[in-house]
Amino acid sequence: MDEQPACDEHVRVCPACRLEHCTAHAGVCAEDGHTACTACLAPCGSCGRVVCNRHAEQSGAGAPKGSRRLCAACLTYCEGGTNEPVGVDEVTQCASCGKSVCTAHQAICAVDGQVHCSQHLRRTDKSRRLVCARHRAGCAVEAMAFFASDEVEECPVCGKHACAQHRGTCGHCGRQVCTADLAPQSRRCATCAQLAAIADPPVEVVAAARAVTGGGQRASRAWRMARDRSHLVVEVDLGLKRKAVFTLRPGTTAPESVVRHSLLGSKRRQ
Ligand SMILES: [Zn+2]
Ligand SMILES: [Zn+2]
Ligand SMILES: [Zn+2]
Ligand SMILES: [Zn+2]
Ligand SMILES: [Zn+2]
Ligand SMILES: [Zn+2]
Ligand SMILES: [Zn+2]
Ligand SMILES: [Zn+2]
Incomplete structure (x- = not known):
């Protein structure tokens, strides 16, 4: 260490550098309390605990906080x-x-707001937002387009998802449906186009109708009905x-x- 000959009694071998040193030049490594020469001991770049070179590792130069000598x-x-x-x-x-992913290799999903590895995230085609695999969605009308799950909605007629551009409101039932299920001329959805007269509606339909009409109505009215997804x-x-x-x-x-x-004209309620 310092050219002065160490007496036999005080000589130690530093487990970090394997060199002999005198106890006067020794310190303790916080990792497991062993002694090491002072040349091999330095504080950790994060927590400040003094550790020997064997119990420290250098983080990469590309690490978000730069290269630091860190304890285990x-x-x-x-x-x-x-x-x-x-x-x-x-x-x-x-x-x-x-x-575990470092800040250089992570990004946040625009839908869930959580951190993900960059490799799981993809940018949507139109909005260019980053979304994780769980929040990817497609539009039934444009097979190749890629959307975020909050940019599409399920069409009640076919059950498929469609983007805002490929949805429209049915003028009869008032629901938002995909453009594939909406007739451009009549502005009626595929289900409303198929309403069929029914003489004896199921009890739950009669009960629901009572809520709509305010009750007290005769059962002999004309009903038309159709079912979809x-x-x-x-x-x-x-x-x-x-x-x-x-x-319903x-x-x-x-x-x-309703x-x-x-x-x-038409008035939508609910
Ligand atoms: Zn050590
Ligand atoms: Zn540390
Ligand atoms: Zn990384
Ligand atoms: Zn990951
Ligand atoms: Zn997500
Ligand atoms: Zn549809
Ligand atoms: Zn679309
Ligand atoms: Zn409709």
Whole structure:
């Protein structure tokens, strides 16, 4: 160490550098309390604990906080990148795969707001937002386009997802449906185009109709009905050219949407 001959009694071998040194030039490594020469001891670049060179590792120059000499407790490897050594304070758990990923190799999904490895994320075609695999979606009308899950909605007629540009409102039942299920001339959805007269509607339909018309109505009115992926669409003739069109989810008796039609126009309720 310092050219002065160390006496036999005080001589030690540093386990880090394997060189002999005198106890006067020794310190303790915080890792497991062993002694080491002072030349091999330095504080960890993150927590400041003094550790020997054998119990420290240098993080990569490309690490978010730069190259630092870190103790074993403060060092990890970025599993979302090239497995490069990085600080524990530079990584986050990926919400997709659960691995530790450093800030240089991670990004946030625009839908869930969580950190993911960059490799799981993709940019949507139109909005250019980054989304994880779980939040990718497509539009039934344009097979190759790639959307975020919050940019599409399920068409109640066919059950497929469609983007805002490929959805439209049915003028009869008032639901948003995909353009493939919406006739451009009549502005009616495929289900409303198939409404068929029915003499004896099921009890749940009669119950739902009562909620729509305010009850006290005769059962002899004219009914038309059709069923699709998500609803039973029911049209009730209220007389005087007035009609009510309501939708009902299977197994329920409360209408999900109601549109009233009269000579004065249409009014949507719910
Ligand atoms: Zn050590
Ligand atoms: Zn440390
Ligand atoms: Zn990384
Ligand atoms: Zn991941
Ligand atoms: Zn996501
Ligand atoms: Zn559809
Ligand atoms: Zn579309
Ligand atoms: Zn419709």
